[in-house]
Amino acid sequence: MRILLLEFFSSGGIYSDTVSARNNHERSTLVDEGWQMLQALLQDAIRSDRLHIDVLLDKACDHQSDDVFSLANVSCHPISNADQFTQQLSRLAVLADYVIAVAPETGNLLGQLAEQLRKCGANVLLPSAEQICWSSSKFQTYQKLTEHKVPTPGILNPKELALLNEDALVVVKPEFGAGCIDTNVLTASELSSVVPKPDTLIQLYHNGINVSVSVITGAAPVIMQPLYQQIKIVDQSLRFMGVENDVATQHAERATRLAQRCIPLFSGATGWIGIDMVIGESPTDDMVIEINPRLTTSFCTLSKSADTSLVGMMIDNAAGRELK
Structure with a gap:
């Protein structure tokens, strides 16, 4: 089975973005987080001996000499400009049985990448265009959660x-x-x-414990172990410091129950979603803050502790195969 892995920043997608957006993104932490996710995806995927893995990699990343790219079942395709990104993406997407793509919602980058891949005829493991659209908007997410009676902080007029x-x-x-x-x-x-x-x-501001719950979507959605998020207020700004390695055992039951209420909103989706929530003093205070319609940095932590390949689980669930 052949798969294509790409992450917007590390795989050269940034060359096809506007100059203004590129400068903005390069100043952000999204670049580092993106490379971490691509690395984690690749390290996870090579655990499955049934996969041949194509990876798009920006030449500027300077990681082509890493040992993982010399493995027999891994093919690295260097990208140095926008035309090359588009051409290689189109070529490899149709050759792949499945495409796993990561991009931020900012500037509709995720939606555009998903559309580009689907126009190529790729079997991309992402939610539908509509699901990506509403979950990329915090206002529409609030509306959708409220409509389905999932607790979430209200928007103040x-x-x-x-x-x-x-x-x-x-x-x-x-x-x-x-x-x-x-x-x-x-x-x-x-x-x-x-x-x-x-x-x-x-x-x-909703005070409580910050928790992230990841879900492998598909025929039989799998709720992963909840993780604590490190979020701090620094100089009046919220700062995401990453997820903790320890499972949110103390709050796992409540976090899982809240995540279950979000899954019907992604009916028919494949791939991965990340649900950010705050666990309050009592269950009635628990709130969903946002839903990421894509792979998140939690994957990096979860894949290290998993007994099996999470990429393999995403593929099996998308194919309707029973998960072991």
Whole structure:
């Protein structure tokens, strides 16, 4: 079986992006996180001896000499410009039985990449275009979760903001964004002196334990072990510091139960989704914050502790095969 692995930044997709977007992305932590995920995907996939693995790799990554690329079942395809990325993507996507692609939702990069692959006729392990669209928008995610009675923080309107105690904490975040980037935590009094950017959402800050739950979607969705997230407030900004290696054992039951309520929203999807949530003082305080319609950094931790290849599990679940 042949698969294609690619991650937007590490695989050269950035060459096909606009100059302004490229400069913005290169300044962000998304580049480092992307390479970590591509590495984790590759290390996980080589555990399965049934797979031949094609990997697109940006020449600028300078990792082509890594031992993993010399393995007999791994083919590395270097990318140095936009035309080369498009050509190799089109060629390899149709040769692959499955494509596993990673990209941030920012600037609709994930949606565009998924569309590009599907136009090539690729069997890409991602949610549908509609599912990617609404889950890439924090406002539409709020609407979808509310519609299906999944608890999530409400979005405050101007009248509600005016009634807040001046010490109340609020979260100010872009509608379209990845992770905690450009997300601020302010008091209501501090917010009064700030002019929010267009496409900005304001919600009450929900205190609790930050947990991430990953789900392998497909014929029989598999909820992975919940992991604690390290998220801190630094200079009025939320900072994602990564996920902890330890399983969120103490809160696993509640986190799993909340994740189960989100799975029907991704009916028919294949691949992987990541559900970020806050576990409160009691079960009635538990909230889903956002849903990532793609592979997340939690994969890096989960794959290390897994007894079997998670890439293999994604493929088997997409194919409707019984998972062992």
